[in-house]
Amino acid sequence: MPNAIKKHLLAGLAATLIPLAAQAGEVSLSGEGSVKYTPDSARLQFTASAEHNLPARASEKVNDMMAQWRDSISAYRDRLNDYSDANVNLYTRTLPVQERDQEPQKMAVASQTVSFTIDDLSLLNPLLEQAQKLGLDYHLGAGSFYHSDESGLQKQALAQAIADAKSRCEFVARQLDQSCGDVVNISVNGGHRPVPMMMAEAKSRADVVSSVGDRELQASVSATFELD
Known part of the structure; x- marks a missing residue:
């Protein structure tokens, strides 16, 4: 095949692939979730x-x-x-x-x-x-x-974090006139430690506890999605 014809075919193939490559891509982002609760055990x-x-x-x-x-x-x-x-x-x-x-x-x-x-x-x-x-x-x-079902609360917070990451991906994709595709990878950040929102009120030995106080259990994820 003459070189001139080969160059013409390669140029046509490249012109076809470049738009496809421009459309394909990935987006990496994070998601956060939290659950508020009151301890029921001690x-x-x-x-x-x-x-x-x-x-x-x-x-x-x-x-x-x-x-x-x-x-x-x-x-x-x-x-x-x-x-x-x-x-x-x-x-x-x-x-x-x-x-x-x-x-x-x-x-x-x-x-x-x-x-x-x-x-x-x-x-x-x-x-x-x-x-x-x-x-x-x-x-x-x-x-x-602590709460008697902290493992269940952790799963709730994690589910919210994953849903938040997916929602952010869908928002980004819409701005680019694309759609959020499959998950390429995802990682869970931290150990979901509960954060006291208010300490138990018992200021001295003679005091009774009038309020245990609420807690907030937080979770976050980092994820990469395909953009279709």
Whole structure:
């Protein structure tokens, strides 16, 4: 075939392919989703502790506190999940001396920890009141409260993020007089951690919790779509 004819055919083929290549393409974008919810469960931990110069007396004090605790919560015991109060600790600490030649005094410290979860937050304040009466130590924070179906909430937030990414793709495609096609790739960003919108209100040991506060679980995705 003469070179002139070959060049003419190649030029025609290139002219045909260039418009097709211009029409084909991809778009990469992100999508976001969120679900607002109120925790319905709590993880609780209380510690009874006592000290005495004799280890046996420190242990007796803690045993007495634990016996009172078990008696005071007997009405709620079958509603406390994953209950454990077998964590006992006994150690000795040395008190600081006031004078250089003073003999250091040692004290035995005994403690016992109670931990459990509740899926009914109406139990929260009655349990806190009993702990306060007995002088048990505890701490309530953002991590103390959670939702019993957080995995389901995570899926809802992720579904919203995927739908948002697809909606953005369709918007971009319309501006280009094209349509959003198949997904080339998609990745999920982050670990869907819940964000406290308001902390639980319990400002001191003597306070009851008046409000657990709402949370927002967020999810985001990065996706690439074909443009048809």
